[in-house]
């Protein structure tokens with residue numbers, strides 16, 4: 001039977017990155033993907049990544065006339081009435097996903113990782129009740145491969161994680177339809193050169209944005225919704241009524257979902273790791289997940305690499321530092337952002353406009369923190385100033401008390417989430433007690449579907 005140090009399920013961005021990191025440290029890696037080489041990554045065309053992330057994760061750069069699409073630095077977010085722009089400055093690179101994934105595959109192969117396409121994960125192989133590899137199907141045949149670690153990088157379907165026995169050590173939940181963010185992208189051509197875009201504009205009230213596409217006259221108009229693509233269409237229609245967009249011709253529409261729920265409490269179990277969309281490692285405010293998951297994978301490659309050098313079975317206890325270090329590096333901040341967003345109730349268009357006008361929550365500082373995946377923290381002085389402005393808003397009948405109550409509860413939950421994740425256990429011993437607290441906390445926040453901002 002074939003044998004590798006690590007078997008990775010899924011050869012897209014998360015799987016290829018992990019493969020490269022392990023292979024360059026000298027470990028044997030096999031990556032399987034159910035798709036063919038030609039169809040891999042075709043679910044999306046354009047995606048973008050902060051330019052600084054290329055250096056941060058040592059990623060290969062895209063090239064002109066291949067996977068590179070565009071680069072821009074300017075961004076602004078506007079109120080429901082298209083006013084009070086909050087500017088952000090962050091250089092972002094847009095790329096064609098199938099071609100960039102091909103580049104990442106080649107990059108991992110170059111370091112020694114093996115790839116097998118048209119190879120679908122079926123189930124785990126077990127020895128003494130612990131994961132010892134996997135069974136996959138290729139060309140209608142079932143094949144077995146032994147591995148010291150199986151990593152699930154299969155995206156939202158989470159094909160390996162969901163096959164884990166109950167209580168194996170990582171939750172085996174399905175990311176169901178109410179736990180996804182439904183994104184529709186309209187690829188358009190603007191008629192008038194004066195309207196051509198060189199940066200992004202976003203309207204949080206409609207969860208809608210405009211971004212460059214690649215050629216000067218083209219743009220992408222995106223809308224995201226919590227419940228369905230239909231819901232997004234309704235919001236987009238309201239948006240087009242409220243915000244006068246340049247005249248355009250629609251080229252095509254692209255749709256996809258991102259996970260919108262808390263990640264599993266633990267990413268590791270005996271001989272197992274979950275990452276990427278399979279572990280819901282996306283920015284809570286925008287659903288961007290490509291480099292968000294690399295924060296965890298970089299830690300995982302370091303921990304797994306050392307354990308492979310040491311030898312012996314990769315138990316959950318030995319893999320535990322992946323959990324602890326990830327929570328410190330990003331999980332704590334994401335948990336805080338998610339709890340804040342769930343807690344925030346719907347505001348009216350007028351209230352949204354008021355918040356933008358007065359820098360209450362919707363400020364340049366907030367958008368910069370959300371964009372960088374940093375904690376949303378407010379000093380006592382900032383809180384007092386916002387409270388005063390909101391109080392004035394109520395007196396002048398621009399704000400409802402229920403809106404303020406809901407926003408304050410969202411902010412409070414954000415702080416509670418960060419405090420909870422700051423106490424994430426250093427080893428398995430405190431895990432069950434921590435999970436009980438975490439379960440009670442997330443239950444008290446309500447579900448995303450009930451409470452997500454509308």
Ligand SMILES: Cc1cc2nc3c(=O)[nH]c(=O)nc-3n(C[C@H](O)[C@H](O)[C@H](O)COP(=O)(O)OP(=O)(O)OC[C@H]3O[C@@H](n4cnc5c(N)ncnc54)[C@H](O)[C@@H]3O)c2cc1C
Pocket residue numbers: 009010011012013014015032033034035040041044046047048049119120121122153154155156157159183184185254255256257258275276277278282287288289290291292293
């Ligand atoms: C419309 C839209 C726009 C987005 N834009 C951005 C953006 O601009 N920037 C950003 O950072 N993020 C963006 N995201 C999110 C981003 O696309 C994901 O977070 C990221 O691509 C997830 O990568 P992944 O490798 O975890 O999973 P995936 O890209 O889903 O890859 C999973 C792989 O696993 C394979 N697989 C599935 N089942 C099996 C099986 N049984 N056996 C073997 N292989 C299997 C699949 O074929 C696939 O190749 C966007 C998402 C959407 C929907």
